[in-house]
Every structure is written in C-alpha cells, then in structure tokens.
Amino acid sequence: MKVVFLDAATLPQPLQFDDFTGIDYTAYEATTSAQVGERIAGAAVVITNKVRIEARSLREASALKLIAVAAAGTDNIDVETARSLHIRVQNVPDYGSESVAEHAIATLFAIRRQLLTYCAAAKDGRWTASSHFCWTGPTIKDLGDTRFGIVGRGRIGEAAARIARGVGMKVHFAQTPGTARREDELPLDQLLAESDAITLHLPLTPTTRGLINAQSLARMKSGCILINTGRGALVDPSALANALRAGTIAGAAIDVLEVEPPPQDHPLLDPIVPNLLLTPHVAWASDRAQAKLASRLQDLVREAATT
Numbered sequence: 187m188k189v190v191f192l193d194a195a196t197l198p199q200p201l202q203f204d205d206f207t208g209i210d211y212t213a214y215e216a217t218t219s220a221q222v223g224e225r226i227a228g229a230a231v232v233i234t235n236k237v238r239i240e241a242r243s244l245r246e247a248s249a250l251k252l253i254a255v256a257a258a259g260t261d262n263i264d265v266e267t268a269r270s271l272h273i274r275v276q277n278v279p280d281y282g283s284e285s286v287a288e289h290a291i292a293t294l295f296a297i298r299r300q301l302l303t304y305c306a307a308a309k310d311g312r313w314t315a316s317s318h319f320c321w322t323g324p325t326i327k328d329l330g331d332t333r334f335g336i337v338g339r340g341r342i343g344e345a346a347a348r349i350a351r352g353v354g355m356k357v358h359f360a361q362t363p364g365t366a367r368r369e370d371e372l373p374l375d376q377l378l379a380e381s382d383a384i385t386l387h388l389p390l391t392p393t394t395r396g397l398i399n400a401q402s403l404a405r406m407k408s409g410c411i412l413i414n415t416g417r418g419a420l421v422d423p424s425a426l427a428n429a430l431r432a433g434t435i436a437g438a439a440i441d442v443l444e445v446e447p448p449p450q451d452h453p454l455l456d457p458i459v460p461n462l463l464l465t466p467h468v469a470w471a472s473d474r475a476q477a478k479l480a481s482r483l484q485d486l487v488r489e490a491a492t493t
Contacts, residue, residue: 187491188249189231192217196235197256199476201484209491226250231490233483234262236446241267252276254486256479259389259417278482280341282475287345289469290385290413291353293439297411297463298383300324330354335381337374337397338388338416346385355383378402383411390417400425403434412438415469419444427453430461437461441469 187209191201194213203209217225223243226232230249232239235256241264244250253263255277268275296302303324307313313321334355336343339362347357358381361371378384384406388394398412398421406412412435414421423444429435438461440454446467448455454464 187231188212188229189233189487190214190225190229191233191256192222192225192237193235194233197476197480197483198471199473199480201233201480201487203484203487206488206491209487211487223247231487233487236262238262239268240264244268244271244273247273252486252490254278254483256483258282261390276486278479278486281479281482282470282472283341283345285472285475286342286387286415286469287349288472289441289465290346290387290415290439291349293413293441293463293465294383294385294411295329297437297439297461298327298329300326302463329383332356332382333358333380335360335372335377335384337377337384337386339371340387342415343385343387346387375405378405379407381410382407383413385413386416386420388416388420390419395419396422398422398426400428403429406435408433409436411436413440414438415441417444418442418446423453427456427459430459437463439463439465441465442467 189209189211191213193216194200195215200213201211203211214225217237219238222237222239223246226243226247228249229247231252231254232250233254233256239253239262244264244267250273253268253273253275255263255275258277258279260275260277263275265275307321307323330353332355334350334357336347336357337360339359343359350357357370358377359371360374360377361367372380386398396419400422403425412426421440426438430438440462443452443454445452454462
C-alpha cells in the first residue's frame with residue numbers, strides 16, 4: 187500500500203512502519219501545490235499537515251482512500267469533494283490539547299510577570315548596578331484572582347480553563363452564538379470588556395476570521411493580555427500592532443499568524459511593537475504531543491492497510 191507524507195518536516199518525530207509489512211512509505215520534507223497531484227498519484231493514504239489538497243488532485247487520485255491530516259483541523263482539504271469520492275478525511279483532534287493550553291498559560295505568566303525584561307536585566311548590568319539585593323523595573327502582576335476569558339469551548343479551551351482555575355483565575359467562556367448561555371459563559375462583547383486576559387481557541391471559519399479587529403480590541407481593558415494559539419487569521423495583525431503601540435491593551439502572546447512563515451514586513455515582526463511575545467507556531471509541539479500525533483498517524487495508516 188502506497189503511503190505518502192507531503193510535508194513530513196512539519197512533524198519532527200518521524201513516522202515508523204518497519205514493524206508492519208505491506209506499506210510503501212515515502213516522506214517528503216515539503217510539497218508545493220504543483221507537486222501534489224504527481225506525489226499522491228497511486229497513493230492509498232496521504233498524510234498532510236498544511237499542504238492543501240484541492241478537488242482536481244482528489245479526482246485524479248484514483249487509489250486514494252484516506253487523507254490523514256496531521257493537525258486538529260481539516261481546512262486545507264476539499265472535504266466535500268473527498269466525501270463525494272468516498273475518500274475518508276481524518277484529522278487528529280486531541281494530540282496537543284494540553285501542550286497548547288500550557289503554552290497559553292505559560293505565555294500569560296511571562297507577560298504578566300515581565301519575565302523577558304527581568305531576565306535581560308539580570309544579564310545586561312542593571313542587576314549588578316543595583317544599590318540593593320534586587321532590581322525592580324516594570325510592574326509584576328499575579329494571575330490569581332484575575333478574570334480569564336476563553337473564546338472557544340473545545341478540548342483546548344477546557345484544558346486552558348483547568349490550568350487557569352488551578353492558579354486561582356476566575357474563568358469565563360464566550361457564549362457560542364445561537365446556544366443557551368451556560369452559567370460560566372458571557373456574551374462575547376461582555377467577555378472582551380471584562381477580562382484581564384483573553385485566549386482564543388477557535389477554528390477558522392468565515393464568521394471567526396478577523397474576530398479580533400480594531401473594534402474588538404477597543405472594547406478590551408487597557409490592562410488586558412490577548413493570547414492566540416488558535417488560527418492566525420482570527421486576529422487582524424495590523425489592528426493588533428496598532429493597539430499595542432497605542433497602549434489600547436497591555437500585551438499579546440501570539441503563536442500563529444495568518445501567513446506562515448510570515449513575510450519580513452509582517453506588522454507583528456516590527457521590532458518596535460511593544461509588549462508582544464511572538465512564537466513561531468510551536469504551542470502544539472511538546473515532545474509528548476509530537477509522540478501522540480505520530481502514534482495516531484501510524485495507527486490510521488495501519489488501520490487503512492488492514493481494511
């Protein structure tokens with residue numbers, strides 16, 4: 187059975203099929219859109235993380251029976267065409283929930299406690315030059331007894347809530363439009379206005395694209411921290427850069443951008459944007475999460491080989 191991984195470099199832990207006969211596995215580090223059709227031709231299973239598989243390629247892949255998406259979403263696949271061709275599309279929804287949630291809370295700690303500034307001060311001479319035992323600069327703020335707003339009530343949102351409650355934060359979720367409001371939920375506008383930190387754990391859809399824009403940023407407290415480990419396009423990057431420069435909000439921790447990798451002129455790469463902790467889409471990438479993802483992908487391939 188021919189199996190191809192179109193962008194294997196996105197998963198640092200390699201897949202292993204040495205213990206399973208009958209699988210002809212090829213891992214490509216990366217695949218361009220022009221190479222997709224040729225590389226999936228004759229394949230029964232295609233693994234992809236971010237490489238898009240469009241309708242034309244699906245129609246030409248006559249042997250294809252499974253697309254395993256090495257991620258929680260399936261927005262890079264033409265799912266409707268796949269369904270019409272009886273091609274199963276299977277994501278891996280729960281491999282990194284704890285990793286992403288821990289990253290969100292860790293970055294919140296880093297910003298609220300000014301860890302990057304204080305680490306720098308310990309090495310650049312400010313501590314050495316201090317007149318007493320410590321060096322104090324920017325205000326350090328605790329997380330306990332602050333309001334934590336979560337937009338998106340899936341596995342990751344619930345995992346972030348558990349950690350936040352564990353450090354004494356008051357947790358509220360944004361109400362899902364069109365559903366009855368639960369006791370711990372608030373309408374989105376109220377959540378934005380009342381939270382000391384807001385974390386996004388939403389899929390990207392036409393209604394969530396640009397959810398955080400100039401208007402929604404203006405509703406937030408001036409001391410609020412915005413965290414995005416969901417999808418980059420949930421946030422308008424120019425609006426966020428402007429809000430940080432103006433002090434509209436106190437800071438942001440961003441792990442995902444709408445274009446990845448970003449161009450050098452991306453507004454959030456501007457070194458003068460203050461109070462921004464930007465990481466290169468690694469919230470998901472703990473060693474445990476990578477191992478769970480690799481294991482599940484291997485199981486999907488083996489299941490396909492035996493059915």
